[in-house]
Amino acid sequence: MITTVVGSYPVVKKEETFFDKVKKVFGLYDEYKYAIEKAVIDQVNAGIDIISEGQVRGDMIEIFTNKMYGFDGKRVIGKIEFIEPITVKDVLYAKNIAKKLNPKVEVKGIITGPCTISSSVRVENYYTDNRDENLIYDIAKALRKEVEELKKYVSIIQIDEPILSTGLYDFDIARKAIDIIVKDLNIKFAMHVCGNVYNIIEELNKFNVDILDHEFASNRKNLDILESIKKKVGFGCVNTKVKSVESVDEIKSLIEEGLEILKNNENLNKNLFENILIDPDCGMRLLPIDVAFNKLKNMVKATKLIKSEFSSLL
Template structure:
């Protein structure tokens, strides 16, 4: 199977990554107050029927969780030259997840998104572009650690790319520095309306592009006019921004629309974005209904 088609299942389901943080009490939580939240996120994703799960990204927001561990960053301030973290940032939670389920996605916040989430307080960097390239060099170490841990896929989250704020050429260089450093397939997640940036983004050398389609219906038309040869498409078909739980028929309709436009073999079915801000109940049922809808469409094929 080529790197692009790394899961042998039509309309396989996955998550964009984050899950609500469900803390538990007890003795165990004294040593690691968030481990129970990882356990809950993993168990819920497995229970919902997801094919490629994540560790739930429960240890912080996408900027702080990574930047807070990198030498050269203090709080939101860049105070010196960026260096790789002293030890792997996400690997312990990822290893736990792999111990519970065979197919796990490792997740890294993208260099451009990190650079734009930080404030430069050192003459070491003249601009966000220089910062992004050093961040990507530091994150290569994390990507290789995730690969060594046994992940199925590494996702690089670059929501900033749809906004027009980030330099897309530098963004490409930074993402590809990470993607080319590993042998496992790589995915890039970009949410929002991608109309203004899609032609540049599709030049990025990753195996999967993941976009939101339920909240951004226009993206279907935009992508369907582009050549995706050899790439897979993460198809966001559940609204992550709302507590409202879509029904199985509603989600099924969205997936059927995807199948009209794209070869089902290249589609990965997931929510638009992370589910961290949702209640546990909403997050679980959104995933459960999404898996059921994907299954129905798969059977109809």
């Protein structure tokens, strides 16, 4: 059972020194560099196997719309096109820090999905509205180019599509958009969809991804999908909506409950531990830094306990 994160981490900024302020005057100061360092160090120290760069530069929409042609903030003012790599620089920085702390740690690439970006912007030009197929596909084409750059440096790429749990977007269009991003690329893809997904699992099973990642701590009803899911499972087991830290026993109990249900899944029950990734329910950006760290630490401890107990039975 590999441990990972969904993506975002609390943003911590250091107090600016005199030299930082001088750098800022010349446009050389990166106010988010320290936040990336903190996110990486905390994730590695917590024992996470596949970390993120923390997604510290804004919300999951702005990180991408701020760097694509055709957007002005969250306003669509023209045809959407890729300009330059968006997250690669931060991924490389995170990877360099992580390797110094633990050479075995890997870094994942994370992009926000085309339907979720489309749903979060105001269309003022070129497209009809934020459900226009052409808008969704053009965003997907731009993200494809981002992924082509990212894949050189990461072991897995996660596509965040939380909007799919709302039913607001057509699944056929969403699948075509994901295909644009992932087709013929030799790397594993995960798709994260938070919220209640127990009514749409058959639709999600049809997506061309290797892993479906969902919330199980804050949405216990989602446990129902584990008998019918056809992809590897990203198992969200700590609630990122609450500021209390779950105990190791609480997390362990939930993971064990999930594993018991997965034993009934004919597609996944042969290699249970290889078919499940352990992670938080969602991003942790809004949590206090100590809470986020301790949630991750307890999650890793719970996972190690389960693996240890399983090994002792062999």
